[in-house]
Amino acid sequence: MNEGIPKRLDDTDPVKICTSCESQCCKLGGAVATENEYRAIVETGNPDYFEKVTDGVYQMKWIEPEGRCPYLEDNLCTIYSVRPLGCRMFPVVHVQGIGPHLVRCELSYHLTSATIIERALLLSSRPEEVADAVLDHRKRASCKFERRLSRFDINYIEIEK
Ligand code: SF4
Numbered sequence: 001m002n003e004g005i006p007k008r009l010d011d012t013d014p015v016k017i018c019t020s021c022e023s024q025c026c027k028l029g030g031a032v033a034t035e036n037e038y039r040a041i042v043e044t045g046n047p048d049y050f051e052k053v054t055d056g057v058y059q060m061k062w063i064e065p066e067g068r069c070p071y072l073e074d075n076l077c078t079i080y081s082v083r084p085l086g087c088r089m090f091p092v093v094h095v096q097g098i099g100p101h102l103v104r105c106e107l108s109y110h111l112t113s114a115t116i117i118e119r120a121l122l123l124s125s126r127p128e129e130v131a132d133a134v135l136d137h138r139k140r141a142s143c144k145f146e147r148r149l150s151r152f153d154i155n156y157i158e159i160e161k
């Protein structure tokens with residue numbers, strides 16, 4: 001029995017669900033991008049709100065005190081078509097050294113098991129340096145990140161091999 005997979009399985013109207021939530025996941029403290037993701041964002045004319053943390057890994061400079069992503073305007077993502085993988089996979093997140101987890105925001109109740117597993121596998125397959133940068137990013141946001149994330153319940157996702 002996988003306790004991390006919710007029972008409601010309908011994948012309906014994610015835009016409506018996320019709009020009513022006012023983009024809580026974009027107010028946790030920025031996001032991390034690979035070299036290709038970073039280039040896709042800045043080379044399509046978007047402002048560069050990143051800093052390089054290591055070779056091929058970039059981190060968004062989030063805005064305090066609310067932890068807002070700089071690309072969020074009026075609760076909408078201004079780089080939606082080129083947003084990084086971590087943003088596209090939410091509410092599935094990968095916790096370094098532990099594995100994939102499901103953040104129980106409203107959208108999580110509307111995703112199918114197949115979608116959740118697919119997202120978990122995609123996040124788990126990211127190169128190690130990206131996963132390390134994500135962990136480092138969370139450490140830098142420290143207690144503020146944890147406090148913001150604690151608004152949600154979080155479940156481990158078991159992936160059967
Ligand atoms: S993915 Fe979840 S937290 Fe993010 S906007 Fe949608 S409902 Fe809100």
Ligand code: SF4
Pocket residue numbers: 025026027030031069070071072076077078079080083084087
């Ligand atoms: S890039 Fe877009 S989806 Fe990702 S945190 Fe920023 S506003 Fe949200």
